[in-house]
Amino acid sequence: MQASRELVVEPVGLDVDALPKPLIWKDLFGNDHSVELEIGMGKGTFLADQARARPDTNFLGIEYARWFWRYASDRLRRNHCLNARTVRAEAGFFVREFITDASLAAVHIYFPDPWPKKRHHKRRLIQAPFAAEINRILLPGGKVQIVTDHADYFQQIEQVLRDSSLKPIDYSRAPSAGEGEVVGTNFERKYRREGRPFFAIAAIKVS
Numbered sequence: 768m769q770a771s772r773e774l775v776v777e778p779v780g781l782d783v784d785a786l787p788k789p790l791i792w793k794d795l796f797g798n799d800h801s802v803e804l805e806i807g808m809g810k811g812t813f814l815a816d817q818a819r820a821r822p823d824t825n826f827l828g829i830e831y832a833r834w835f836w837r838y839a840s841d842r843l844r845r846n847h848c849l850n851a852r853t854v855r856a857e858a859g860f861f862v863r864e865f866i867t868d869a870s871l872a873a874v875h876i877y878f879p880d881p882w883p884k885k886r887h888h889k890r891r892l893i894q895a896p897f898a899a900e901i902n903r904i905l906l907p908g909g910k911v912q913i914v915t916d917h918a919d920y921f922q923q924i925e926q927v928l929r930d931s932s933l934k935p936i937d938y939s940r941a942p943s944a945g946e947g948e949v950v951g952t953n954f955e956r957k958y959r960r961e962g963r964p965f966f967a968i969a970a971i972k973v974s
């Protein structure tokens with residue numbers, strides 16, 4: 768039997784209990800580069816691709832599943848992505864408590880948990896109060912990009928964005944996405960093999 772490899776989180780993975788509130792990006796990354804946030808990065812495929820391709824942009828990934836957070840942090844560390852940091856936290860809490868107004872160039876949310884049962888819909892992340900938080904933390908002109916495979920959740924997301932202060936724009940594929948891919952995350956690759964459809968949406972903050 769193959770022994771499981773140790774996942775090393777430092778120096779990319781941050782301890783949420785040791786972080787100052789609010790977070791000052793310049794202090795965290797040691798530079799003035801713009802910052803993009805990914806919520807629920809899973810194994811960190813998108814984050815690692817982006818951090819490698821765009822060394823002059825800083826990336827923060829939030830993930831609340833301990834194993835995924837450790838896996839993504841280890842992957843970023845092994846790929847020398849020192850323009851990336853990760854934190855293990857619930858995204859709604861983290862955004863509210865730690866992120867200052869008008870401080871992010873982009874927010875990425877790929878394959879958010881759809882909570883398909885009606886009685887669980889209230890657990891969905893993308894609801895009106897969260898859209899207001901996204902609008903608060905984005906810089907003017909900053910954008911949010913969301914992809915899901917779940918038609919019902921997509922309808923809700925469309926409605927939430929339409930009712931928010933954000934302005935719809937065309938979704939743009941990340942250059943790191945493979946041929947025929949919408950964004951190029953682990954879940955997209957898994958769901959593509961299952962033949963699922965994908966729905967993508969984007970919006971910007973107007974000044």
Ligand SMILES: C[S@@+](CC[C@H](N)C(=O)[O-])C[C@H]1O[C@@H](n2cnc3c(N)ncnc32)[C@H](O)[C@@H]1O
Nearest residue numbers: 807808809830831832857858877878952953954
């Ligand atoms: C379906 S997976 C998608 C992972 C990755 N984005 C991808 O496309 O491969 C959703 C991920 O979001 C994380 N997640 C869901 N809700 C979250 C929340 N409120 N705060 C932080 N992470 C969350 C889950 O733990 C899971 O890893």
